[in-house]
Amino acid sequence: MAAGSTVAPPRAGKRFATVLQPTAMVYLALVLLLVAGSVLVGIQGGVLLDQGGILNILTRSTALGLVAIGQTMVILTGKLDLSVAYLIGLCSLIGAETMAGDPNMILPAVLLTLACAAAIGLVNGLVITKLKVNAFIATLGMALIIRGYLESVYTGPAGDVPRAFQHLGYDRIGPVPVSALLMLALAAAAWWYLTRTKGGYHVYAVGGDEEVARFSGIRTDRTIIKVHVLCAVAAGLAGLFLASRLGSGAPWVGVDAGYDLESIAAVVLGGTLLAGGRGGVAGTIGGVLILATLDTIFDDLGVTPFFKDVVRGAVLIIAVALYARRRGLHR
């Protein structure tokens, strides 16, 4: 089977590839899902894409989208970040505790939170590049360290988010939440960075082959550290968003939602290669929207939450199997 498709006529393969880029496939799948979902929900007498439905899908997408944008950059360099889930909880706490209900403290709190997140990303990046620890282990270790801190210091929600900051989580323009727009703006910025700047090209180069990138004169260490810092900051933003939704900081808000593995799933679902070097933010946002739409459809249909997990797992495996087939196998 493997040999069969590698020796397939290049013309046919190329045509197929140009017709259906992974990103296009993701959005095609999203449209199909929305249509199928609308029909299914319609049969039960509901409407999937009414104002509430759109709001629901976009709200669900916001936090995961923020994390997944950062995760995309890390995965593009061929690394992983497993520490984001605990980092989200930590950042929600730092933000909420610094604000402590005082509207004047919003800006300092946001800056402090993002600075802390960046510091943790920096440590991740340094451990990976300077101590030469595998990214999986380095970020897993960081996750355990943050978890230990959260477990020993916090017993439950803490801090207080002022009403002014809660607007960030709840305000909307028509059916579109402001926070979702901010998330999409960040995605656009990340897309611009990855596809239009030198730094972005370096990210792809490092993911494609780290040795070759190094020999080409790219400072691979800097690139890797940079993406880990950006990923941690994105997780910090997700933490702040969740704090504004909840009204306080919650230590386990990121872990309970499984944002570490979930964000990796969204990125991979969006057509980014787990080994790095290929993919992009646009696909990731598609992946995030697919996951959120699936959730919303299942909620509307009243399916048990356990079935959701089964479908999610199956969708993930099938999607990646399709990408692998289409890529003509094994890079």
Next chain:
Amino acid sequence: MSEPTTAAPESRPSRRIKLADGTGPVLAVLAVLLIALAFVGPAYSEPSGYLALLKRAAPLMILAIGQYFVIVSGGFDLSVGSLVTAEVVIAARLLDGDEAATLWVIPLLLCTGALVGLVNGLITTRLLVPSFIVTLGMLLVLDGAVFLWTGGSPRGALSEAFRVVGREGFEVPLLGQLPWSVLVLAALVVAAVVFMRRGTGRMLVAIGDNETSVRLGGGRVERLRTLAFVLSGVSAAIAAILLGGFAGVSAQVGDGLEFRVITAVVLGGVVLGGGRGSVVAAMAGALTLEALFSLLNLLGVAGGLESAVQGVIIIAAVAYAAAGRFSFRTRRST
């Protein structure tokens, strides 16, 4: 327990590293921890204390054997934690306290584990999906499917006969009570060491080191990598039987085990990406982790710090191993 690796056959001196990378340090750390336990805990002044430690560590060590096969051949198995939970829940549901059913439920559990491993392996090798994703998907599917089947919470009960292996032991002169789980563990250790010294085991390591050369050399890469996943699934089933017996039915029994066992294997000097490390060292890593937790417990360290210490140790262990090697390979597996 470490003798099998150190006593390599003299006939082929440098064919394979006698003491695989990282084996030395983990054994040294383990020895220090075991001695420290004797000073700190009065229970460790006699063999029974250490046997109890082994009994606690047995499930993790068995999982480490399975995970070692997968990691050394260049993959990941993230599904073991949820597989353990699934197996325990399935056992409770099928047994429902019926002693007579034990005889067919245990083989059924082993088959389920093998089947899950087979599916993981086939999707990884035939559909070319990275094993990280396959087993992540499998984790989600198992988590959902089991509770879909039982309606949200574990039902039924384990039979007494089922729980004997994880809980009971038999009297041995001098040592006191020897737990069955330690006996099971010993049998599996011997089996794993023998397996790794024969052609199939060596081929598995070779695949993790350089898949292409094994394929060009005529090795059946797909079949062997699938075998590694099957073995990992079976090890999860055995660990589930021990854990179910030891701790009873719970929906959280396997929570976080996948990362803990990967920690253990990496602590044993096995390199993620494959091709380096020994199975005995992987098990020593698991035992070291459990010994460390016991020590922290005895020293009265708060629960929260336990995971922080685990985090620091895992990073330090890999950094140490990387510093010792000239070119550390961070290859990603498929």
